Amino acid sequence: MTKDAILIDGFKHFSHTPEQFPENEILEKTAAYLKFMDKRRSIRHFSDKLVPLEILENIIKTASTAPSGANKQPWTFCLIQSPKIKHKIREAAEAEEEKSYAKRMNESWLKDLAPLGTNADKPFLETAPYLIVVFKKPYEIDKNGEKRQNYYVNESVGMACGLLIAAIHNAGLVTLTHTPSPMRFLEQILERPSNERAFLLLPVGYPAKEVYVPGILRKPLEKIYKLY
Numbered sequence: 395m396t397k398d399a400i401l402i403d404g405f406k407h408f409s410h411t412p413e414q415f416p417e418n419e420i421l422e423k424t425a426a427y428l429k430f431m432d433k434r435r436s437i438r439h440f441s442d443k444l445v446p447l448e449i450l451e452n453i454i455k456t457a458s459t460a461p462s463g464a465n466k467q468p469w470t471f472c473l474i475q476s477p478k479i480k481h482k483i484r485e486a487a488e489a490e491e492e493k494s495y496a497k498r499m500n501e502s503w504l505k506d507l508a509p510l511g512t513n514a515d516k517p518f519l520e521t522a523p524y525l526i527v528v529f530k531k532p533y534e535i536d537k538n539g540e541k542r543q544n545y546y547v548n549e550s551v552g553m554a555c556g557l558l559i560a561a562i563h564n565a566g567l568v569t570l571t572h573t574p575s576p577m578r579f580l581e582q583i584l585e586r587p588s589n590e591r592a593f594l595l596l597p598v599g600y601p602a603k604e605v606y607v608p609g610i611l612r613k614p615l616e617k618i619y620k621l622y
């Protein structure tokens with residue numbers, strides 16, 4: 395055991411020094427990070443320019459630093475570059491979306507989506523050089539074939555997706571959280587094991603030469619914040 399480790403309930407714990415900064419620096423850093431993150435927009439128009447695989451792998455590793463219930467890391471990030479698989483996913487997603495836009499979504503939902511300019515056509519599922527399909531794992535299957543439940547799975551995978559989106563933005567790449575519903579077709583096309591459920595589908599790449607985004611705003615602090 396190294397000098398810096400202690401035993402807590404029989405488990406090794408290591409001395410750890412969280413990074414700290416002088417307060418004036420924190421103020422600058424948080425303001426700069428806010429400014430940077432506030433530039434992020436969901437982008438629907440992608441360039442087909444290739445992005446080195448290592449960049450995507452760094453981004454996925456960053457997402458996987460998220461906290462998770464009992465550190466189970468109950469996620470799998472499938473990275474799709476195969477045009478054949480992207481095509482299959484597009485066909486299946488558009489088939490579901492056509493049904494959703496035509497009859498599954500009610501009038502008020504369609505009204506809420508109208509300013510976003512979305513519809514059932516999803517060309518970005520083929521244009522973008524990569525699709526990331528995030529799967530959640532409600533349980534693991536152990537060596538004996540027994541189910542072992544995971545904890546706070548939606549919270550954990552949600553946090554990992556947040557970090558994923560931040561890491562994509564940090565790379566100067568763009569994405570869009572696409573949620574075709576239902577998403578079972580992703581489990582089938584990607585032949586995922588029985589303990590994985592599709593959670594989110596994100597096309598990733600460089601933006602197209604010209605990109606338009608809807609004129610929508612973030613809520614001001616007063617609307618999202620309350621100090622007690």
Ligand code: IYR
Nearest residue numbers: 491507512513572573574575
């Ligand atoms: N899943 C559909 C519809 C959709 C739903 C919401 I909530 C959005 O913010 C955007 C779209 C689609 O991806 O088109």
